[in-house]
Amino acid sequence: MSxxxxxxxxxxxxFILCGTVIPLLAILYYALVDKxxxxxxxxxxSIAESVHLxxxxxxxxxxxxxxxxxxxxxxxxxxxxxxxxxxKGFVIFLLxxxxxxxxxxxxxxxxxxxxxxxxxxxxxxxxxxxxLDIINTPTAVVLGMVYDFxxxxxxxxxxxxxxIDNSLIEAANDLGASNFRxxxxxxxxxxxxxxxxxxxxxxxxxxxxxxxxxxxxxxxxSLIGNIIEGEFLRGGSRNVGSGMSMVMMIFIxxxxxxxxxxxxxxEGTVV
Amino acid sequence: MKKxxxxxxxxxxxxxxxxxxxxLIVMSFNNNERTSGVWYGFTLRWFGEIFSNQxxxxxxxxxxVIALASAVIATVxxxxxxxxxxxxxxxxxxxxxxxxxxxxxxAEIVTAISLMMAFALFGISLGMGTILFSHICxxxxxxxxxxxxxxxxxxxxxxxxxxxxxxxPVKAFFSVVLPDIMPGVxxxxxxxxxxxxxxxxxxxxNRGAGINTLSxxxxxxxxxxxRASMCALSTVIFLVVLLVLLLRYYLGSKSSADKTVKxxx
Numbered sequence: 098m099s100x101x102x103x104x105x106x107x108x109x110x111x112f113i114l115c116g117t118v119i120p121l122l123a124i125l126y127y128a129l130v131d132k133x134x135x136x137x138x139x140x141x142x143s144i145a146e147s148v149h150l151x152x153x154x155x156x157x158x159x160x161x162x163x164x165x166x167x168x169x170x171x172x173x174x175x176x177x178x179x180x181x182x183x184x185k186g187f188v189i190f191l192l193x194x195x196x197x198x199x200x201x202x203x204x205x206x207x208x209x210x211x212x213x214x215x216x217x218x219x220x221x222x223x224x225x226x227x228x229l230d231i232i233n234t235p236t237a238v239v240l241g242m243v244y245d246f247x248x249x250x251x252x253x254x255x256x257x258x259x260x261i262d263n264s265l266i267e268a269a270n271d272l273g274a275s276n277f278r279x280x281x282x283x284x285x286x287x288x289x290x291x292x293x294x295x296x297x298x299x300x301x302x303x304x305x306x307x308x309x310x311x312x313x314x315x316x317x318x319s320l321i322g323n324i325i326e327g328e329f330l331r332g333g334s335r336n337v338g339s340g341m342s343m344v345m346m347i348f349i350x351x352x353x354x355x356x357x358x359x360x361x362x363x364e365g366t367v368v
Numbered sequence: 369m370k371k372x373x374x375x376x377x378x379x380x381x382x383x384x385x386x387x388x389x390x391x392l393i394v395m396s397f398n399n400n401e402r403t404s405g406v407w408y409g410f411t412l413r414w415f416g417e418i419f420s421n422q423x424x425x426x427x428x429x430x431x432x433v434i435a436l437a438s439a440v441i442a443t444v445x446x447x448x449x450x451x452x453x454x455x456x457x458x459x460x461x462x463x464x465x466x467x468x469x470x471x472x473x474x475a476e477i478v479t480a481i482s483l484m485m486a487f488a489l490f491g492i493s494l495g496m497g498t499i500l501f502s503h504i505c506x507x508x509x510x511x512x513x514x515x516x517x518x519x520x521x522x523x524x525x526x527x528x529x530x531x532x533x534x535x536x537p538v539k540a541f542f543s544v545v546l547p548d549i550m551p552g553v554x555x556x557x558x559x560x561x562x563x564x565x566x567x568x569x570x571x572x573x574n575r576g577a578g579i580n581t582l583s584x585x586x587x588x589x590x591x592x593x594x595r596a597s598m599c600a601l602s603t604v605i606f607l608v609v610l611l612v613l614l615l616r617y618y619l620g621s622k623s624s625a626d627k628t629v630k631x632x633x
């Protein structure tokens with residue numbers, strides 16, 4: 098199509114400018130000034146306050162645990178679904194369907210399920226298995242995160258695995274590789290792009306959530322997302338909030354850079 | 369035995385994914401004003417109350433209006449942008465695509481507060497307008513990333529042929545190019561609509577006082593317990609979507625079967 102059409106992307110470029118570039122510069126600006134608008138580094142430095150540091154550490158830890166659990170659940174599931182040869186469309190349908198119930202409601206449902214007098218404890222009690230007392234603890238928050246983000250780990254892994262040619266597996270078996278070796282040396286490396294994009298899609302939202310920790314932590318658990326939300330919407334300082342956001346972004350970028358080192362092909366795929 | 373173990377594993381994962389949904393559906397029949405872990409008996413009352421709960425109806429309408437408007441605007445702006453982007457040099461195109469990716473890879477809360485700060489910087493007061501603008505912004509990448517590959521696939525030869533045969537640029541686009549890229553446009557539109565309906569974080573930071581979508585209304589109720597009528601509404605929405613998706617799935621698998629037959633002949 099002709100060069101004359103360039104102007105058609107003008108509205109979009111305006112949206113990028115006003116909706117992405119300027120807003121990011123705005124955070125940067127607020128992070129580097131104080132209330133009166135003069136330059137300061139104290140907003141960035143306030144990450145060193147023990148409350149903030151603890152929240153950042155806990156966020157990294159819980160996000161890491163969540164990502165590992167999701168990966169450990171999703172990879173075998175991908176292998177099994179691949180082997181079972183179920184219809185691809187139907188499997189994806191089953192994975193996407195839960196997302197049509199609002200994710201906050203589904204997280205709140207876990208609160209109902211995990212309560213001291215909730216459904217799970219009633220069943221455990223009836224079976225004489227004691228009780229599961231995890232509501233309002235970090236464990237409950239991890240459970241909620243694993244629940245909310247597991248589909249984002251399963252989908253990319255499954256999408257990549259289903260495309261792996263069966264003849265490669267047969268070749269490995271013919272050449273005497275055990276099942277374990279086939280998984281380790283053939284299926285795992287070939288699934289890497291899916292795994293990488295699954296990790297990204299799980300780690301970033303887990304690291305930055307504030308709703309899940311608020312709902313399942315009952316206000317006791319403060320992640321970096323809760324700190325930022327508080328600074329902006331519950332009478333804190335916008336400047337400190339912006340500073341925290343910059344620091345959080347830096348930690349995400351570092352994590353992603355580390356992750357990309359493992360992605361030898363450098364071609365993580367979006368779903 | 370081994371096979372049973374595998375089935376059990378797949379079954380347990382899907383049970384884990386669907387257990388909260390089942391819980392919410394059961395809660396919408398529970399005879400208690402707010403959700404709790406206790407069963408108070410069966411009632412259909414909450415389904416009737418959907419239509420009398422003013423706050424919830426307003427939130428529902430806001431959610432749908434914002435989702436529809438932002439999906440339509442994002443689709444129109446996005447498709448036009450793709451046509452324009454094709455005319456840029458490879459390097460310019462790469463820069464635009466990198467900027468397009470930012471909202472996709474950035475943390476939602478950062479996108480949300482960055483928009484909020486930009487509105488503050490320019491003295492724009494928060495309200496429906498700022499919600500709509502924010503939603504269009506995060507929907508646009510989904511349109512671009514679905515339409516651009518289709519447009520590249522379609523190539524420019526059919527468009528040029530139509531022009532040579534005397535069609536104006538607008539007519540050539542709508543009658544030749546658009547049908548070719550329609551699947552991408554439809555996917556982009558549906559993804560935008562879905563993302564908008566499902567959004568909580570970006571709306572939460574960029575709504576004005578007193579404006580709620582379903583997500584923000586749910587979040588405001590979470591401490592005291594969700595109203596049972598909210599569960600009822602979600603159950604209705606879920607079942608409607610389930611029905612539509614099932615229909616589409618069965619019709620879709622049928623029509624794709626038709627296509628393979630046609631392709632073979």
